[in-house]
Amino acid sequence: xxxxxxxxxxxxxxxxxxxxxxxxxxxxxxxxxxxxxxxxxxxxxxxxxxxxxxxxxxxxxxxxxxxxxxxxxxxxxxxxxxxxxxxxxxxxxxxxxxxxxxxxxxxxxxxxxxxxxxxxxxxxxxxxxxxxxxxxxxxxxxxxxxxxxxxxxxxxxxxxxxxxxxxxxxxxxxxxxxxxxxxxxxxxxxxxxxxxxxxxxxxxxxxxxxxxxxxxxxxxxxxxxxxxxxxxxx
Numbered sequence: 001x002x003x004x005x006x007x008x009x010x011x012x013x014x015x016x017x018x019x020x021x022x023x024x025x026x027x028x029x030x031x032x033x034x035x036x037x038x039x040x041x042x043x044x045x046x047x048x049x050x051x052x053x054x055x056x057x058x059x060x061x062x063x064x065x066x067x068x069x070x071x072x073x074x075x076x077x078x079x080x081x082x083x084x085x086x087x088x089x090x091x092x093x094x095x096x097x098x099x100x101x102x103x104x105x106x107x108x109x110x111x112x113x114x115x116x117x118x119x120x121x122x123x124x125x126x127x128x129x130x131x132x133x134x135x136x137x138x139x140x141x142x143x144x145x146x147x148x149x150x151x152x153x154x155x156x157x158x159x160x161x162x163x164x165x166x167x168x169x170x171x172x173x174x175x176x177x178x179x180x181x182x183x184x185x186x187x188x189x190x191x192x193x194x195x196x197x198x199x200x201x202x203x204x205x206x207x208x209x210x211x212x213x214x215x216x217x218x219x220x221x222x223x224x225x226x227x228x229x230x231x232x233x234x
Contacts, residue, residue, distance in 0.1 A: 031082035054081030124169035
């Protein structure tokens with residue numbers, strides 16, 4: 001039995017973080033936090049949280065990443081909590097790039113010291129973003145393979161085709177061009193992002209890649225229930 005008491009709420013309330021609000025190029029507010037590691041010269045994780053809520057829904061994840069001796073930078077998506085505007089594709093891309101450029105300059109972060117960590121449905125959004133930037137390594141939790149595949153899962157057909165919309169957020173195609181190590185972690189009975197999605201992404205990944213299959217969990221508890229086991233691999 002894995003003891004996950006170190007992630008209890010009473011313990012995560014005490015870590016210190018820096019909260020800053022900056023504007024995007026259209027004067028919309030971007031709310032973000034930065035958590036510094038206890039060790040010097042630590043690498044930095046750019047964490048893109050899940051879509052089930054704002055930053056504070058994922059304090060356990062942020063705390064976990066920080067306790068792995070990483071700095072953590074994370075922002076609220078457009079329309080989430082303290083951030084402005086609506087989560088359209090262009091807005092999300094603008095927020096991500098603006099925040100990323102600001103943090104790299106403000107904290108003097110180099111590309112070779114950056115790890116990008118995505119979770120759930122938003123992995124597709126951020127793989128699209130990562131294709132235009134450079135990082136050291138990539139971590140994907142329960143990745144989405146494409147928007148068409150998501151529609152087929154939820155609606156039994158690609159609904160976008162009814163409106164003559166092409167497939168988009170096609171992660172499994174984009175990753176072919178990545179030249180950095182990747183670790184993919186997925187629950188084998190996931191019904192929110194089906195297990196076969198990771199396989200489609202993984203098979204198309206041409207660089208060094210690793211996969212961890214999680215058993216007896218569910219989509220939102222991969223870290224909480226496996227934190228001690230996964231930390232060695234991460």
